[in-house]
Amino acid sequence: SLSLSLSLSTLKMTSSASPQGKVKGIIYLLLIMVVVAAGDEQEYRLTRYLMANYDPSVRPARNSSQALSVVFGVSLHSIIDVDEKNQILTTNCWLTQVWSDAHLTWNSSDFGGIQVIRVPFQRVWKPDIILYNNADAQYSAATINTNVIVTSTGVVTWLSHGIYRSSCDMNVEFFPFDVQSCKMMWASWTYDGYQLDLVKQMDTGDMSNYQSNGEFDLVEFTAAKNITYYSCCPEPYPDITFTIKLRRRPMFYVFNLILPCVLINGIALLVFYVPSE
Numbered sequence: 001s002l003s004l005s006l007s008l009s010t011l012k013m014t015s016s017a018s019p020q021g022k023v024k025g026i027i028y029l030l031l032i033m034v035v036v037a038a039g040d041e042q043e044y045r046l047t048r049y050l051m052a053n054y055d056p057s058v059r060p061a062r063n064s065s066q067a068l069s070v071v072f073g074v075s076l077h078s079i080i081d082v083d084e085k086n087q088i089l090t091t092n093c094w095l096t097q098v099w100s101d102a103h104l105t106w107n108s109s110d111f112g113g114i115q116v117i118r119v120p121f122q123r124v125w126k127p128d129i130i131l132y133n134n135a136d137a138q139y140s141a142a143t144i145n146t147n148v149i150v151t152s153t154g155v156v157t158w159l160s161h162g163i164y165r166s167s168c169d170m171n172v173e174f175f176p177f178d179v180q181s182c183k184m185m186w187a188s189w190t191y192d193g194y195q196l197d198l199v200k201q202m203d204t205g206d207m208s209n210y211q212s213n214g215e216f217d218l219v220e221f222t223a224a225k226n227i228t229y230y231s232c233c234p235e236p237y238p239d240i241t242f243t244i245k246l247r248r249r250p251m252f253y254v255f256n257l258i259l260p261c262v263l264i265n266g267i268a269l270l271v272f273y274v275p276s277e
Helices: 002-015 019-051 251-273
Strands: 068-083 090-099 118-119 129-130 148-151 155-167 179-188 198-199 216-229 236-248
Touching: 019 118, 019 236, 068 216, 090 179, 118 155, 155 179, 179 198, 198 216, 198 236
Parallel strands: 068 198
Antiparallel strands: 068 090, 090 155, 118 148, 129 179, 148 155, 179 236, 216 236
16 A cells, blocks of 8 residues: 555665664654554444445335435447447446435544445445346446445445447448437336436536547437336336437548449440440
8 A cells, every 4th residue: 555655665764764763764654554554443343334234135215215316327438339230339338326325324533534435336235227228148247347435424426337239220321421329228127216216417428538439420429318107017217318429430431442433433434435446
């Protein structure tokens, strides 16, 4: 850790100092070790306190009759592949999910002033939000699950990353001057709208870290919340659908496909104007 590195560097400096300086260095080193040990002990005690009677399978709503709000956002980092033949869009995305857990609160003054801790995702309740139009048989393996961030007020933030393959209706009638519009529909698999309510993080997806694609330009990345009622159930089912609009860059195909074909056909036509003699 940083504190340990500083301690080692301090110890090296004091080894070549005067006897009085060595004593001060040793005292400084001991103080750092005491502070680090105390901080580790406080975090360990806090984790035990929070997990003592915690059940990660129970929805952490303050009132069981009210819906738990989950703020959901998607950050698009890159378009990996646009498969027109199989109608599949492959993207690299980061997901942001934020909710309040009434069972994960504490008084920071009782635990050495700790305001935020990181907890393994398996140990806390999480919303089962999935990509509904998933087209990948290895969906779970494509997602990297990370620790959740918990504040003393019970706000839980889960930042996860994954490579997602979603089905998309593509029309290549105007290739290579086509524009494709693909959707990514995210919703809870088991909770209805009376138990879990989805809230858009923004009206658009996050494109601040987007890496441009060599074949397509990203025209827009919008988000919309929808409420769906299915024939099987009277409850509402909310979802947040992100629309990715892509415009193909035609110049590559113009110079490498269209122009060569035009030139070859032109040369072939000129043959008829060449005298037979």
